[in-house]
Amino acid sequence: MRRTTAFGFIFSLALLALCALSLINTASAKARPHHVHASQRQAQATAPSYAERQDARQWALDFAGRQDLPEAWVQAAIADARMLPQVIRLVTPSSKPNAKNWATYRDRFIEPKRIAAGLAFWQAHADILARAEQTYGVPARIIVGILGVETLYGQHTGSFRILDALATLAFDFPQTHPRAQERQAFFRQELEQFLLMTHGNRADPRNLKGSYAGAMGLPQFMPSSWRRYAVDFDGDGRIDLWGSTADAIGSVAHYFAAFDWQAGNPTHFEVQVHSSPAQLEQLLLPDILPTFNAQSMQDLGLQLPSEARQYPGKLALIELRNGEQSPSFVLGTDNFYAVTRYNWSSYYAMAVIELGLEVERERAAALTAKAP
Numbered sequence: 001m002r003r004t005t006a007f008g009f010i011f012s013l014a015l016l017a018l019c020a021l022s023l024i025n026t027a028s029a030k031a032r033p034h035h036v037h038a039s040q041r042q043a044q045a046t047a048p049s050y051a052e053r054q055d056a057r058q059w060a061l062d063f064a065g066r067q068d069l070p071e072a073w074v075q076a077a078i079a080d081a082r083m084l085p086q087v088i089r090l091v092t093p094s095s096k097p098n099a100k101n102w103a104t105y106r107d108r109f110i111e112p113k114r115i116a117a118g119l120a121f122w123q124a125h126a127d128i129l130a131r132a133e134q135t136y137g138v139p140a141r142i143i144v145g146i147l148g149v150e151t152l153y154g155q156h157t158g159s160f161r162i163l164d165a166l167a168t169l170a171f172d173f174p175q176t177h178p179r180a181q182e183r184q185a186f187f188r189q190e191l192e193q194f195l196l197m198t199h200g201n202r203a204d205p206r207n208l209k210g211s212y213a214g215a216m217g218l219p220q221f222m223p224s225s226w227r228r229y230a231v232d233f234d235g236d237g238r239i240d241l242w243g244s245t246a247d248a249i250g251s252v253a254h255y256f257a258a259f260d261w262q263a264g265n266p267t268h269f270e271v272q273v274h275s276s277p278a279q280l281e282q283l284l285l286p287d288i289l290p291t292f293n294a295q296s297m298q299d300l301g302l303q304l305p306s307e308a309r310q311y312p313g314k315l316a317l318i319e320l321r322n323g324e325q326s327p328s329f330v331l332g333t334d335n336f337y338a339v340t341r342y343n344w345s346s347y348y349a350m351a352v353i354e355l356g357l358e359v360e361r362e363r364a365a366a367l368t369a370k371a372p
């Protein structure tokens with residue numbers, strides 16, 4: 001949450017508009033890590049608590065009963081949660097959403113500082129990345145791309161108390177949002193998962209910090225993703241996505257394996273589009289879901305490179321808009337679709353893929369330079 005600011009508040013809003021807050025089932029719910037300034041910390045400390053909120057107290061009672069958790073423990077946690085107006089602002093759709101712009105989005109992530117940090121990360125953790133690739137079939141470059149886009153390799157994991165962020169979104173989700181009910185229900189589920197996770201691990205729910213949407217650690221896993229997909233990849237008997245880089249790497253790889261990553265297959269192909277408007281409409285109808293075989297795409301006016309013509313699986317035509325300029329297109333495979341399961345946005349997926357590729361290129365160049 002998916003998404004801090006390394007990029008700034010404005011960009012977060014733009015991203016939110018871009019991704020249409022597609023948080024359900026994503027690993028990270030698109031978090032941009034958020035710098036919290038001194039004034040924000042002050043605001044968090046003085047924000048109203050949920051101790052006096054009848055709806056929150058009733059929810060805590062129901063939840064404790066349903067999950068057989070100690071009622072006093074759940075009540076105490078919810079009573080300590082605070083409503084954060086800034087979180088509400090961050091999930092409120094902008095009244096003037098920015099036009100989608102891949103070129104701008106790409107420049108935010110595929111840039112020298114992030115590529116250099118990715119190279120340093122890969123060099124420092126090459127053995128773990130190789131073991132994750134061997135175990136789960138997910139290439140190191142995809143894991144490197146995810147951790148770079150999500151948190152700049154752990155530099156921006158978020159400074160909101162998860163308890164406050166999730167309680168705010170569970171009990172005070174902005175009703176002006178077009179999908180307010182669905183989103184609020186989603187965050188109530190995440191609050192439940194968070195409390196189950198902390199209770200199960202004997203952790204204090206008050207101490208954990210993350211994005212304004214409740215995403216945690218290097219890979220910005222939402223609580224439900226943490227409980228389902230996080231793994232103990234360094235074998236110390238516990239899962240720590242903040243302090244253990246190995247656990248973060250293994251968990252990202254395991255996440256993609258669980259979403260049907262196909263080892264050895266590409267994520268996408270280049271494509272030239274010579275389609276009529278009607279053909280293009282037909283090609284874009286299934287959106288990012290791979291639906292077409294190569295021949296049917298060529299029949300609809302696409303010119304495919306030979307490796308795409310030989311690809312045995314289904315393909316999707318991915319359109320990346322560039323504001324007023326003409327859009328970019330690629331052909332997405334099932335593995336491209338798998339990347340969008342982390343965050344439901346083709347812009348996000350393409351940034352992850354391209355960052356990983358750039359870092360891989362730099363790494364290859366560095367290795368070549370070192371060779372005798």
Ligand SMILES: [Ca+2]
Binds near residue numbers: 231
């Ligand atoms: Ca561990």
